[in-house]
Amino acid sequence: METFFRYNWIVREQWYTWCADLPPEELLRQRTGGAGSILKTFFHVIDVEWSWLQLLQGKPDEAEDFAHYQTLGAVRDLDRKLHLDVELFVRAWEPSMEKRAYIDRRTDGHVELAAWGEIVRHVIAHEIHHMGQLSVWARELGEEPVSANVIGKRLIQPD
């Protein structure tokens, strides 16, 4: 599980570097799909990752307001702050947690059970999905997107 998280963190950093070369107004420009803008998509990815892992641990997950994070620097600072919690959880992940039940109480009173393994994979897939959206926006801007390759990032040392 940790391998996929480390992949996402590497790719996210590469996208931040890519963003730093864009005119800042492009980061906030409204676009079709995703979370509506490049910067808001990063904010959303960071928020979803942290919030789900907080929920699993029964910890508070107060939603942040994107209005306070309107620059790349502010989003990266938030990411660095939340990452401390995220990384602790990911490093402590064990296969025995896969089937642990999470009780998902919906606002309509409806209750669903989900397995921790599903929620952790949701967090992983969520980010990859949104980075795919960014890659289309990059091409629309006439820019080369960040590679989504897992291979070549030295994530696992082969025997």
Added chain:
Amino acid sequence: METFFRYNWIVREQWYTWCADLPPEELLRQRTGGAGSILKTFFHVIDVEWSWLQLLQGKPDEAEDFAHYQTLGAVRDLDRKLHLDVELFVRAWEPSMEKRAYIDRRTDGHVELAAWGEIVRHVIAHEIHHMGQLSVWARELGEEPVSANVIGKRLIQPD
């Protein structure tokens, strides 16, 4: 590992159903990003999934030609055919394969080692990334994209 593959296969089927409601010319229309069109993106995802798993097994991975797969039905038939090989490999996956070395011989004579665990994750992330691209194209068409949610697909039965 199997959980992520099953997720991708469910989502892919949902996208096929989504595609069936589109005018056929939209499937082949050139778009920005991805593999250039909706149908070619599916073809590419199917091809990459199958080819990497064949390579790991030292089996032939003759590239198919997209020119022969210009309808949703033809792509789905190819998918069903290749899926037999893919599913056998995925079901036989064991954690002991994670660090097994794959020797990647590039056309320029350069040789790189990759771990099987990296390649299998590459295949998984590759599809999720491309489905993210489809979701932007769906919004550009004024359509609701298929959900990328992992939660709610009954992939793991919680304890």
